Amino acid sequence: MTAAIDPVDLAARLIACPSVTPARGDVFDVLEDALRPLGFAVHRFVTGEAPDGPVENLFASRGSGAPHFAFAGHLDVVPPGEGWASDPFVPDLRGGLLHGRGAVDMKSDIAAFVAACAGIEHGGTLSLIITGDEEGPATYGTPALMEWMAARGIRPDFVLIGEPTSEDRLGDIVKIGRRGSVNMWITVPGVQGHVAYPHRADNPVPKAAKVIDALEALHLDDGNESFQPSNLEITALESTSKATNVIPGAVIVQLNIRFNNLQRGADLVELVRRTAAEAAPGATVEAKISGEAFLTPPGPIYEIVSAAIAAETGHKPRLSTHGGTSDGRFLIALCPVVDFGLPNATMHKLDEAAAVEDVRALQRIYARVIEGALGG
Ligand SMILES: [Zn+2]
Numbered sequence: 001m002t003a004a005i006d007p008v009d010l011a012a013r014l015i016a017c018p019s020v021t022p023a024r025g026d027v028f029d030v031l032e033d034a035l036r037p038l039g040f041a042v043h044r045f046v047t048g049e050a051p052d053g054p055v056e057n058l059f060a061s062r063g064s065g066a067p068h069f070a071f072a073g074h075l076d077v078v079p080p081g082e083g084w085a086s087d088p089f090v091p092d093l094r095g096g097l098l099h100g101r102g103a104v105d106m107k108s109d110i111a112a113f114v115a116a117c118a119g120i121e122h123g124g125t126l127s128l129i130i131t132g133d134e135e136g137p138a139t140y141g142t143p144a145l146m147e148w149m150a151a152r153g154i155r156p157d158f159v160l161i162g163e164p165t166s167e168d169r170l171g172d173i174v175k176i177g178r179r180g181s182v183n184m185w186i187t188v189p190g191v192q193g194h195v196a197y198p199h200r201a202d203n204p205v206p207k208a209a210k211v212i213d214a215l216e217a218l219h220l221d222d223g224n225e226s227f228q229p230s231n232l233e234i235t236a237l238e239s240t241s242k243a244t245n246v247i248p249g250a251v252i253v254q255l256n257i258r259f260n261n262l263q264r265g266a267d268l269v270e271l272v273r274r275t276a277a278e279a280a281p282g283a284t285v286e287a288k289i290s291g292e293a294f295l296t297p298p299g300p301i302y303e304i305v306s307a308a309i310a311a312e313t314g315h316k317p318r319l320s321t322h323g324g325t326s327d328g329r330f331l332i333a334l335c336p337v338v339d340f341g342l343p344n345a346t347m348h349k350l351d352e353a354a355a356v357e358d359v360r361a362l363q364r365i366y367a368r369v370i371e372g373a374l375g376g
Contacts, residue, residue: 012091023133048144142327161326168343171317178324190207204250205239260293265291308365
């Protein structure tokens with residue numbers, strides 16, 4: 001047994017280190033200083049170059065052998081934005097809430113887990129996989145950590161990601177998978193010219209409208225028992241000229257598809273490419289697949305996390321695949337992954353805040369998860 005850690009105090013110290021993505025340096029010092037006295041071996045490395053890096057990553061472990069239970073998370077935060085009631089990087093406790101950028105997503109969740117580790121003895125291996133780039137492109141984040149682990153033969157048996165998944169109250173939602181996401185940019189070509197001489201031009205705007213109509217008419221799927229239907233959204237429309245007397249040379253249609261495990265990103269890109277070219281010959285598509293859909297197959301980690309939540313809150317969580325993507329899209333390649341953490345109502349918003357009571361309850365839930373996974 002080691003001295004107790006106050007999760008709210010540790011969260012406050014992490015918030016006090018501004019760590020807008022990609023993160024490195026003092027926010028990792030604070031975490032390392034908390035972990036070492038608990039008997040964790042802590043490894044840190046910085047990797048990557050601008051614009052996606054450099055990024056700092058941390059792997060910490062305690063104990064040895066199987067089973068290996070890992071907690072995953074990120075110390076980077078999104079930019080605070082303007083208009084906070086208090087300085088986003090000066091933790092502010094008021095009305096039972098800890099305010100600051102990262103209070104919910106996800107410095108308090110990490111602090112709750114570290115505090116849970118302090119009061120516990122366990123078998124097997126307990127580790128933390130912490131990246132400085134989850135909110136950014138993640139190129140040098142969790143994928144780099146996984147390479148680092150693979151090179152050392154480190155492979156957890158299950159991972160709990162401490163992302164803020166709760167919605168109306170702590171423990172109502174556990175994520176057992178996520179939809180995939182792909183962004184695309186369709187260029188509809190035309191010939192630029194004077195609006196008074198349309199016969200010398202070829203207007204791409206009506207063609208872009210046809211492309212949008214064709215895309216809106218697509219029926220991707222009906223979803224399945226684990227996932228809602230895949231959804232395509234047009235997110236922006238841009239032409240190469242804003243002048244009132246010019247027919248533009250091209251229109252770019254930007255879109256995003258959130259897709260379930262009935263689809264694959266590359267197939268959707270091909271579908272959009274075909275649809276666009278049929279509606280507007282010559283249209284081309286650029287695409288970036290952010291992640292494929294994944295679903296953790298039912299197994300012990302479901303039961304361990306559900307039982308821990310039920311024991312603390314009196315309610316079983318709902319297992320969901322809704323919402324944005326997480327680094328589970330990478331970690332699922334290693335083992336079963338679930339996401340569970342604080343209520344997420346204020347994440348990425350102004351005046352992000354975590355309820356002190358929730359942070360303390362989350363520590364107790366995480367402690368039960370560790371006991372369930374590795375024996376008390
Ligand atoms: Zn997050």
